[in-house]
Amino acid sequence: MDMIPAALEVLWRWDVALALLAGSIGGVAIGAIPGVGPAVAIAILLPATFSMDPIVGLTLLLGIYGSSMYGGAIPAILINTPGTAVNALTTYDGYPMTQRGEARRALSLAYSASFVGGIVSVVCLIFLSPVLARIAPMFGSREIFLAALLGIILVVVAHRGQMLIAAALAGFGIFLSTVGLEPAAYTRRYTFEQSWLAGGVDLIVVVLGLFALSQAFVLMTMDDEKIRLPRARGSLLQGFRELARHPRVAAVSSGFGVLMGMIPGVGEFTAQFMSYTSARKLSKTPQSFGNGSSEGLIASETANNAVPAAAMIPLLALGIPGEALTAMMLSVFYVHNVVPGPGLFQNDMPFVVALYIALLVLNLLVLVFLLISTGWLVHLTRIPNRFLGMCILLLSFVGVFSIRNSAVDCLIAGAFGLLGFVLKRLNLPIVPIILGMVLGGIMEVKLRTSLARIREPLDFIDRPIAFILFCMIVVILGSTLWRVWRDWRKPDRRTPQKKAVHQFNKRIAGRTARHFDNRVKKQRRRRFYDHVGS
Amino acid sequence: MGKSDLFDIKTRLSGQVIFVIASFAVSLGLLSQIGSQTEWSDSARTIAAQPRFWPAVALGLMVAGFGLRWRLMRRRRPDRRDWLEAKRWVEPLEYYGWFILFVLAVPRLGFLPMSLVMACALTWRLGYRSKGALALAALFAVSVTVTFKGFLGVNIPGGQIYELLPASVRTFFMVYL
Numbered sequence A: 001m002d003m004i005p006a007a008l009e010v011l012w013r014w015d016v017a018l019a020l021l022a023g024s025i026g027g028v029a030i031g032a033i034p035g036v037g038p039a040v041a042i043a044i045l046l047p048a049t050f051s052m053d054p055i056v057g058l059t060l061l062l063g064i065y066g067s068s069m070y071g072g073a074i075p076a077i078l079i080n081t082p083g084t085a086v087n088a089l090t091t092y093d094g095y096p097m098t099q100r101g102e103a104r105r106a107l108s109l110a111y112s113a114s115f116v117g118g119i120v121s122v123v124c125l126i127f128l129s130p131v132l133a134r135i136a137p138m139f140g141s142r143e144i145f146l147a148a149l150l151g152i153i154l155v156v157v158a159h160r161g162q163m164l165i166a167a168a169l170a171g172f173g174i175f176l177s178t179v180g181l182e183p184a185a186y187t188r189r190y191t192f193e194q195s196w197l198a199g200g201v202d203l204i205v206v207v208l209g210l211f212a213l214s215q216a217f218v219l220m221t222m223d224d225e226k227i228r229l230p231r232a233r234g235s236l237l238q239g240f241r242e243l244a245r246h247p248r249v250a251a252v253s254s255g256f257g258v259l260m261g262m263i264p265g266v267g268e269f270t271a272q273f274m275s276y277t278s279a280r281k282l283s284k285t286p287q288s289f290g291n292g293s294s295e296g297l298i299a300s301e302t303a304n305n306a307v308p309a310a311a312m313i314p315l316l317a318l319g320i321p322g323e324a325l326t327a328m329m330l331s332v333f334y335v336h337n338v339v340p341g342p343g344l345f346q347n348d349m350p351f352v353v354a355l356y357i358a359l360l361v362l363n364l365l366v367l368v369f370l371l372i373s374t375g376w377l378v379h380l381t382r383i384p385n386r387f388l389g390m391c392i393l394l395l396s397f398v399g400v401f402s403i404r405n406s407a408v409d410c411l412i413a414g415a416f417g418l419l420g421f422v423l424k425r426l427n428l429p430i431v432p433i434i435l436g437m438v439l440g441g442i443m444e445v446k447l448r449t450s451l452a453r454i455r456e457p458l459d460f461i462d463r464p465i466a467f468i469l470f471c472m473i474v475v476i477l478g479s480t481l482w483r484v485w486r487d488w489r490k491p492d493r494r495t496p497q498k499k500a501v502h503q504f505n506k507r508i509a510g511r512t513a514r515h516f517d518n519r520v521k522k523q524r525r526r527r528f529y530d531h532v533g534s
Numbered sequence B: 001m002g003k004s005d006l007f008d009i010k011t012r013l014s015g016q017v018i019f020v021i022a023s024f025a026v027s028l029g030l031l032s033q034i035g036s037q038t039e040w041s042d043s044a045r046t047i048a049a050q051p052r053f054w055p056a057v058a059l060g061l062m063v064a065g066f067g068l069r070w071r072l073m074r075r076r077r078p079d080r081r082d083w084l085e086a087k088r089w090v091e092p093l094e095y096y097g098w099f100i101l102f103v104l105a106v107p108r109l110g111f112l113p114m115s116l117v118m119a120c121a122l123t124w125r126l127g128y129r130s131k132g133a134l135a136l137a138a139l140f141a142v143s144v145t146v147t148f149k150g151f152l153g154v155n156i157p158g159g160q161i162y163e164l165l166p167a168s169v170r171t172f173f174m175v176y177l
Helices: A002-012 A014-032 A036-051 A054-078 A085-099 A103-138 A142-156 A162-180 A203-220 A238-243 A246-261 A267-282 A294-318 A324-336 A340-349 A351-381 A386-405 A408-424 A431-451 A455-459 A462-485 A494-507 A513-531 B002-005 B016-032 B054-070 B080-088 B095-109 B111-125 B130-151 B159-165 B167-176
Strands: none
Touching: A002 A351, A014 A036, A014 A054, A014 A351, A036 A054, A036 A203, A036 A324, A036 A340, A036 A386, A054 A103, A054 A294, A054 A324, A054 A351, A085 A103, A085 A267, A085 A294, A103 A238, A103 A246, A103 A294, A103 A340, A103 A351, A103 A462, A142 A294, A142 A431, A142 A462, A162 A431, A162 B016, A162 B054, A203 A324, A203 A386, A203 A408, A203 A431, A203 B095, A246 A267, A246 A294, A267 A294, A294 A324, A294 A340, A324 A431, A340 A351, A340 A455, A386 A408, A386 B095, A386 B111, A386 B130, A408 B095, A431 B054, A455 A462, A462 B167, B016 B080, B095 B111, B095 B159, B111 B130, B130 B159, B130 B167, B159 B167
16 A cells, blocks of 8 residues: 555656546547547557656556547447447447437446446556566566467467468567567578668567558548438436446456456457357346347446556566557557566556556546547547548658658558558458567567576476466367367368259259249248338 | 357458468568578577577468468469459558658658648548648648647657758757747
8 A cells, every 4th residue: 555655656747647638538539530549549659658758658658548448439339330449349239229319328338337347447456466566576487488478379369260360470470570680699580681671670660550551541542431420318427327237247347358458468359259248148138239238338348448457467567468559568668678577566566556546547537528528529430531541641650750760661661551451451460460579579588598497398387377377378279279170161162153053953852843842932932021121 | 149250250351362372472482581591500508599490480380370271261262353352452552652752751841841741732632622621631730740749859850941941940940840
């Protein structure tokens, strides 16, 4: 408890207060504009925060990170377009409520659920901090290596249906981290005798290209949409009363958010999907999920807002970012020579507690701001796509060029922007590249240090935390391989014509008449439905 | 809507085979260069200390991932739909060109003037040709310059053109605009 006055002293500055205000208001506004999202905003602002104090820069970025999901619920509920990617599930129940004329109720529920998720996670973290301070020093090189490896594996496994490509893209990220001068023997790797590659590929340049420039390209090459905003009536406070009637859903979803946020590589998507499915299982009216269920809305919004604070745990305690946004924040720490990891919890606990308190204040600020300004925030959804693309392109220049005034950086960022554009068109994941790049560097250093200190291979897991992490990796890999093997089906490579012939032959084999009977019945039925539909 | 529907990610299939083949080819090309682009150190005490180890792991993962994905794809050869999608990937090249022009022009012509020109010209190009849209673009350019260069002090050099200004305002323009 004696940490709190020291933490308040860290926060009690006008520039921190300004950063908190700008971050929270800016984050909500950014979240409310579909097509921008916190990743783009943080990528653009990142170089600007390098000239600030670490606490000011991090408060600003945390403000955007923590508040954008509040704002993202507005277009998800009103126009069926999630403001940020993690608000996708909010559309399932939020938009049907709007269609029923209950837009204010849905917005109010989303705000209150987000607020509860945010506050619960910060309170959990404040109480967890002493435990973390005790556990963090137990993480040596091999534990950090295993945790980073676990993060990479989890981010690949989380992309179901795209695991092979996610693994390949994570490999691409690791490869990017190896380009340039190697840190131990100072030999060149994949520089192709080019001096501009000797320093390696800058993480911020890649982040700006993959997130900001690619989004600008996507927006500028798409058509504008006509948006009709529905009329909303009622009080924005009614959601708090309704939320009080579903304490179990809010508690379980907050729990999922905190737990999933703490595990590197998992993040908001898994948290909200798990809380949504568990809320549906626990509900007395599971059939209403997806059709405007208040419980569904509470589950998804509570879970995704509980993640940002929890995602700071692996970052602060171990120096391992769990997803792209915390990976960007890691670079702010490094720029200011603040090394996140076990030492931070031991030596600079007031700084850590100050960040948690900042998150607490942030949630309050955002809620008050939303209650006052929802009326005009909804108009942000009307900004035309291509105009928005132009704005992001201009801002991306500020981000890339201000790092070291290098035109080569801008060329590289543009090339990554084109790659990001293709990945976004194909709906392939970008996050594995960023995590591969950050965690790849960490894994290289930690594996080298830890292997130098052991004699037998089994010595690598002879410490309790290393053994637990190793077992987790084995279980996750084993269960994933088992699931892939169980669901395995040979790909059907026949042409549609061949498939039709095969189906026809199968059906008429020995029962020709019945096949034609069925077909006639089907046609009649279809005609009947067509008639009803018209 | 089943549980698996919530978790599974819907990928666009058109064009994917081209992307996977191209990525596989690049990965193989990079892996084939590992002998010349990385060194084998005799003084390294463990395999992890070899400069070649992590590039090999990364490129192995890329080759295996893209290769297996290609192997398991329903269509392993690109058809008309794939090439149509690939044509869309060329569209942003125009805006990439705009971006690079802007990058090259700012150190010479200054951040504020170039931001104004770029924002208005690009807005015009994107089809918003009303006075209101152009005024909004100009306002946005000015606010970006004032916020980032003037207020936050980000590191963007003053344009060479500012040298032509009278000494009384030159420093102000150099530092803040």
